[in-house]
Amino acid sequence: MVAGKMTRRERERQQHISHILGVAEGMFAEKGFFQTTMRQIARKAEFALGTIYAHFRSKRRLYEKVIETQTVGLVDFVIQEMASRSSPRDQIEKFIQSKMAFLHRNRSFLRMYVAELDAPRLDSGQVLPKAARESYDSLLHHLRDVIRLGIKEGSLKSMNPDVLARTIDGLTTAVAVSWLRLRTWPPVEAETRVATELLLRGAAVRPQERDLA
Amino acid sequence: MVAGKMTRRERERQQHISHILGVAEGMFAEKGFFQTTMRQIARKAEFALGTIYAHFRSKRRLYEKVIETQTVGLVDFVIQEMASRSSPRDQIEKFIQSKMAFLHRNRSFLRMYVAELDAPRLDSGQVLPKAARESYDSLLHHLRDVIRLGIKEGSLKSMNPDVLARTIDGLTTAVAVSWLRLRTWPPVEAETRVATELLLRGAAVRPQERDLA
Amino acid sequence: MVAGKMTRRERERQQHISHILGVAEGMFAEKGFFQTTMRQIARKAEFALGTIYAHFRSKRRLYEKVIETQTVGLVDFVIQEMASRSSPRDQIEKFIQSKMAFLHRNRSFLRMYVAELDAPRLDSGQVLPKAARESYDSLLHHLRDVIRLGIKEGSLKSMNPDVLARTIDGLTTAVAVSWLRLRTWPPVEAETRVATELLLRGAAVRPQERDLA
Amino acid sequence: MVAGKMTRRERERQQHISHILGVAEGMFAEKGFFQTTMRQIARKAEFALGTIYAHFRSKRRLYEKVIETQTVGLVDFVIQEMASRSSPRDQIEKFIQSKMAFLHRNRSFLRMYVAELDAPRLDSGQVLPKAARESYDSLLHHLRDVIRLGIKEGSLKSMNPDVLARTIDGLTTAVAVSWLRLRTWPPVEAETRVATELLLRGAAVRPQERDLA
DNA sequence: TATGAATGAGTATTCATTCAT
DNA sequence: AATGAATGAATACTCATTCAT
Helix, strand or coil, rough: CCHCCCCCCHHHHHHHHHHHHHHHHHHHHHHHCCCCCCCHHHHHHCCCCHHHHCCCCCCHHHHHHHHHHHHHHHHHHHHHHHHHHCCHHHHHHHHHHHHHHHHHCCHHHHHHHHHCCCHHCCCCCCCCCHHHHHHHHHHHHHHHHHHHHHCCCCCEEEHHHHHHHHHHHHHHHHHHHHHHHHCCCCCHHHHHHHHHHHHCCCCCCCCCCCCCC | CCCHHHHHHHHHEEEHHHHHHHHHHHHHHHHHHCCCCCHHHHHCCCCCHHHHHHCCHHHHHHHHHHHHHHHHHHHHHHHHHHCCCCCHHHHHHHHHHHHHHHHCCCHHHHHHHHHHHHHHHHHCCCCCHHHHHHHHHHCCCCCCHHHHHHCCCCCCCCCCHHHHHHHEEEEEEEEHHHHHHHHCCCCCCHHHHHHHHHHCCCEEEECCCCCCC | CCCCHHHHHHHHHHHHHHHHHHHHHHHHHCCCCCCCHHHHHHHHHHHCHHHHHCCCCCCHHHHHHHHHHHHHHHHHHHHHHHCCCCHHHHHHHHHHHHHHHHHHCCCHHHHHHHHHHHHHHHHCCCCCCCCCCCHHCCCCCCHHHHHHHHHHHCCCCCCCEEEECCCCCCHHHHHHHHHCCCCCCHHHHHHHHHHEEEEEEHEEEECCCCCCC | CHHHHHHHHHHHHHHHHHHHHHHHHHHHHCCCCCCCCCCHHHHHHHCCCCHHHHHHCCCHHHHHHHHHHHHHHHHHHHHHHHHHCHHHHHHHHHHHHHHHHHHHHCCHHHHHHHHHCCCHHHHCCCCCCCCHHHHHHHHHHHHHHHHHHHHHHCEECCCCCCHHHHHHHHHHHHHHHHEEECCCCCHHHHHHHHCCCCCCCEEECCCCCCCCC
């Protein structure tokens, strides 16, 4: 893993693997798992078919690696961003902001991510790369712990922290997914602001409140 | 269309079509579009392969009919429920409640519905049965109009009604989707309550507020 | 067969059969045997599928009936025309003229006729409706007998009459077939003149001869 | 294309392709396009089904390649044979002789060749491999030019050279086609002699002429 | 006789995967 | 590691034919 210690062979190998992963991500995102063929990936990656198989045991495996890589990237980014704040409410805001920003940037991953919501469609039973799932679950656990803290310190309503975490996560996903249907890619800041506002303060007007927009 | 006027032949024909649609819905929901074969559907429906094709021109067509049928059912149900209330806020609540209730009941449709979020995966370009899409869009327009009214009468914050409608719709979907990952099918009432509370009043505690749960 | 003696039922039956034969001929000629479906024929004939089968045991049978009908028509016409002349050479000319005229008129039959040159393509073994074959063979036998007579009386060169009959028949067919490839349907008279001239007097110029055209 | 420069891989590849073409030719000739299945071809060629498709995009393509290959062979052979003579009449004789000899030798191609006379049956519209058609057309053009020359120098009657070329071509085809119906494969020399005699000098006896056979 | 729904064997084609070089 | 020819199971779809009404 440490580049400096690699032989040239090993270095090139890693480059090739990354290259293939990148190509595969684009194609899977664009056309979905079943409608992307290994041959297409090979052609686009400018490698022979056998070479792809030399690096990834199977199409399924390649797909998993793609998701895994991206998921870890997402989780790392979001956790790091959350760490830049201290109060639970700010951390939650950061969760929303950074997740949405990431998905906004990585349109192709967003596509695959949505596809994976539909777990059972691929193999029977298990949804997705265990590694990816575990990584993402750790993020949700982290969010839940932050929520728990917020409830304890009184800055959040006393709701079931698990449900709330799932809901916050779901809402951000849902908003991002709705982008996929739009003709134009909306500015992420505005969308984030609405989601955050909604989650923390709701859509309803309190007697004493005034316009927001 | 009028049952009384149908010949026996026509009556049976309709029954067979409904039967096949039902079987197909279950299988598509369970295993996804690509991993469901026409032969499997035929076998389970206890018809010959050719018979399925006699009623639905292609696998794709069959799939579309399934979604179309269910989508129209969902839209009709939700609009009818909303009509039972008058104030915008109550109507929004009804939207959330009835949509979630419908998806809670129709687990297999929920699966297909999610799959279809991921538009481009099937055809290139268009997502889904135009009929289904148009039906659903009319529901969203209705919701938007209600929101607009709520804003005008001052019971909702002044946000972009389109964005808000998309977000409310997305949130309910997101919550329902999250069910798919759980081991146990959660009671719909509790889930609905959280979603509604969140959307209308948010997760944050106001100074003067007390515990909710 | 005698219309006057038929019941209405029988009369209608015959009309339906003729109608179907006509439709089938057009379609077989246009698209060939394999690319014409029974359903298409039924649809175009405005009968139900089962009705076609009620009249013709199978697709093959229907096809044979079509060819049979037309072949008999061709043979009857040519023999009758030949009978209008007495000298062998005139009879041969009449054979060429009338056969070419018939094929010129019945473009769709011409197509099927050509297809049938390629005997083995349909069933293994036998080419075509025995009835049609026998009918056509009787025509060729007749032509051969005329040739024999011509040779005996010294107006034709002493060639093998069978080979010559086959060749004359083949030539007329060949010329007709060549029409199929042309953009415009050529006038039958000119074509016939060339074929006749060629067959009887050849393309070569004799010392004493002058231009023909 | 240069055998010496090929890698073993490429060399084998070409051999396999030739082998498949040979097998396919035999089967298409024997049973026709529609009644030959790709599986049969694969089985007979002792390759897996997929391998056939790896070399020929589709059944249609394979069929076209077969005809193309053979047509080019026929054209090359005939043109080369014609070139061995100088006078137009001798060249025409050579055309007849060599074309008939080729078809006599390549019975299976003869079958396919006939089938292709029936243009519209396969595709709608265009008949056959453009390459094959163009190749054959060039042969006919060549023949026409030779005829034109013969007319100019006075050794041929002054007929339309295009029509005459088509007719000569048609006659040779017609004779060859007639073989397909015979029980025994007739000696090519005798058949050729009749055809040539007929075309050049006709069947009719001139006053001063005597027996030929 | 006429109908048309039902049947199921048959077919072209695709594509993940293997393996000898 | 890289190559790409070969494999063959899998799959959507067609269509001649049957048969109950």
